[in-house]
Amino acid sequence: MPYSFILPVVVLVLVVAAIYRRRRNSIAYIQGPSAPSWMFGHMQQLLLAFRYGEHEFQWLKAYGSVYRLKGCLGQNRLMVSDPVALQYIVNSAHFYRSPLKDNISYLLFGEKSVITATGSEHRRLRSALNVGFTSAAVRKYQPVFKRIAETISEELERNSEPMTDICPLLCTAALGAISEAIMGVPQKDLGQEFVDDTIQIVKSSATQTNRDLLVDAVGFHLPGWFWRIVMRLPTATFNTARTVRSLATEIGGRIVREKIDATRKGLEINQDLFSRLVNPESPTESSKMLPEEDIVAHTALIVIAGLENTANALSFGLLELARHPEFQRDLRTEIHSSPRDADGNIPYDTMPLLNAFVKETLRLYPGLPLSDRVVVEDTVIPLGESICTRDGIFTNQIPVSKGQLVTIAIASYQRSLPSVWGNDAHEFNPYRWIKGAVHQGEAVGPYANLLTFLGGPRTCLGWRFAVSEMQIVFCELVGKFSFAETDTEATRPRFMTSLQPIAENGRKGLPLRIIRTS
Numbered sequence: 001m002p003y004s005f006i007l008p009v010v011v012l013v014l015v016v017a018a019i020y021r022r023r024r025n026s027i028a029y030i031q032g033p034s035a036p037s038w039m040f041g042h043m044q045q046l047l048l049a050f051r052y053g054e055h056e057f058q059w060l061k062a063y064g065s066v067y068r069l070k071g072c073l074g075q076n077r078l079m080v081s082d083p084v085a086l087q088y089i090v091n092s093a094h095f096y097r098s099p100l101k102d103n104i105s106y107l108l109f110g111e112k113s114v115i116t117a118t119g120s121e122h123r124r125l126r127s128a129l130n131v132g133f134t135s136a137a138v139r140k141y142q143p144v145f146k147r148i149a150e151t152i153s154e155e156l157e158r159n160s161e162p163m164t165d166i167c168p169l170l171c172t173a174a175l176g177a178i179s180e181a182i183m184g185v186p187q188k189d190l191g192q193e194f195v196d197d198t199i200q201i202v203k204s205s206a207t208q209t210n211r212d213l214l215v216d217a218v219g220f221h222l223p224g225w226f227w228r229i230v231m232r233l234p235t236a237t238f239n240t241a242r243t244v245r246s247l248a249t250e251i252g253g254r255i256v257r258e259k260i261d262a263t264r265k266g267l268e269i270n271q272d273l274f275s276r277l278v279n280p281e282s283p284t285e286s287s288k289m290l291p292e293e294d295i296v297a298h299t300a301l302i303v304i305a306g307l308e309n310t311a312n313a314l315s316f317g318l319l320e321l322a323r324h325p326e327f328q329r330d331l332r333t334e335i336h337s338s339p340r341d342a343d344g345n346i347p348y349d350t351m352p353l354l355n356a357f358v359k360e361t362l363r364l365y366p367g368l369p370l371s372d373r374v375v376v377e378d379t380v381i382p383l384g385e386s387i388c389t390r391d392g393i394f395t396n397q398i399p400v401s402k403g404q405l406v407t408i409a410i411a412s413y414q415r416s417l418p419s420v421w422g423n424d425a426h427e428f429n430p431y432r433w434i435k436g437a438v439h440q441g442e443a444v445g446p447y448a449n450l451l452t453f454l455g456g457p458r459t460c461l462g463w464r465f466a467v468s469e470m471q472i473v474f475c476e477l478v479g480k481f482s483f484a485e486t487d488t489e490a491t492r493p494r495f496m497t498s499l500q501p502i503a504e505n506g507r508k509g510l511p512l513r514i515i516r517t518s
């Protein structure tokens with residue numbers, strides 16, 4: 001057969017082209033620290049650090065805002081905290097979430113949720129859910145946040161212990177806020193089993209051990225269909241995840257059906273998100289209405305997405321106040337001297353110290369300090385500042401090939417450039433926001449130029465919700481109590497799926513001395 005050589009030649013050409021392209025776009029020429037081991041690369045230092053960032057922030061200092069790290073089993077990873085590069089990555093369709101994270105989201109939330117949907121389906125779901133997350137919608141949740149904050153105060157007043165772990169209280173408060181504002185029901189209606197299992201799944205999905213690092217590294221190369229089969233296995237974590245999902249479907253389904261019934265009976269409709277999705281207030285909302293099953297599918301996602309991150313941000317804020325008594329006093333003075341309306345509301349957005357404090361807390365303690373992306377199509381990442389390669393050549397762009405792992409280094413970005421944050425970027429200094437020391441350059445995220453809520457089409461839907469809840473809870477608590485650390489520096493941030501406060505005993509917690517002030 002005269003043409004029988006064609007196929008092998010075509011295959012050979014394709015293989016050589018692929019190798020050439022891989023070499024050409026390999027990131028091996030980018031500088032970075034040498035790895036302590038081939039098996040774990042830098043992953044133990046990055047993800048299992050005793051105090052989050054103890055190695056990462058040193059690498060940042062040594063290599064700048066783009067450098068190469070080793071993942072497990074010799075994998076090359078690109079760590080990026082350059083604002084121009086980050087803006088490109090979060091907005092570009094050339095990058096997608098790492099397959100591992102995507103598969104876990106798929107197991108927990110199914111394919112009908114905004115976090116797993118892609119393309120036009122993602123845009124449709126976001127646009128519909130957004131009716132509950134606009135500035136106007138979030139303003140209407142303020143009474144809920146206020147009530148929730150007062151419940152924490154009442155609990156603290158009853159408590160006569162010399163030391164209180166504030167974390168569980170803040171977690172219950174954050175759950176109450178979501179339950180009432182998003183679903184329009186008191187927290188007890190969610191049922192203890194759902195609440196316990198949800199908290200459990202957040203804990204057990206935390207990457208904490210060497211074994212987890214290796215499973216993640218191997219899992220990265222496995223196709224989605226393989227994961228979907230593995231996730232049917234009856235392991236403790238997968239069982240809890242399945243229970244959370246089925247309880248969420250049951251509870252969400254019941255809540256949504258009750259709201260549909262109330263609408264049919266002409267009863268008054270509330271301001272919570274689920275009510276508005278069932279019974280839109282305006283024709284624009286009507287056109288984006290979600291069917292019942294789509295609303296139900298978001299029950300678990302919204303609880304999990306909104307609970308941990310907000311509660312942890314509140315905890316870290318109180319930790320920094322305990323470490324900075326003078327700032328705490330100034331903030332209390334601002335709270336006491338701010339005018340209140342007839343309902344006791346303060347114009348939260350106009351309080352300089354309060355807002356500087358919220359921004360500084362979210363800058364230093366992003367709930368998700370790292371977020372992995374995979375290149376889905378060859379592209380070139382532009383850089384705001386040139387980097388020097390291992391060959392001593394300066395470049396202001398990095399070509400990356402399909403399959404390359406890129407880490408959006410959120411925590412590093414928020415401490416990186418002195419030209420953006422000032423020279424004391426590693427310190428807690430809320431005044432930097434008041435003195436105008438923060439340079440508002442590239443708009444990388446939706447709030448204060450921070451990436452804590454990510455950016456681009458996948459920006460956190462609940463960012464205004466979280467900021468408003470933080471403003472109100474801080475006002476209530478700092479207005480009535482003083483916070484002091486029992487052992488300065490004992491509590492540390494650790495990365496366990498999210499950035500969490502870890503007490504001296506190695507467990508999640510924030511023990512504080514809390515005293516009534518007025």
Ligand code: HEM
Nearest residue numbers: 114115305306309310313367368453454458460461462466
């Ligand atoms: C301080 C608190 C919060 C932080 C730091 C935070 C952070 C984030 C981040 C980083 C993402 C992107 C995740 C990714 O794509 O890998 C995200 C997505 C999301 N968040 Fe938040 N979040 C917070 C509070 C909330 C709240 C209170 C809600 C809802 C009540 C919420 C709902 C969502 C949803 C629905 C998404 C998915 C958006 C999409 O994929 O289009 N978040 N959040």
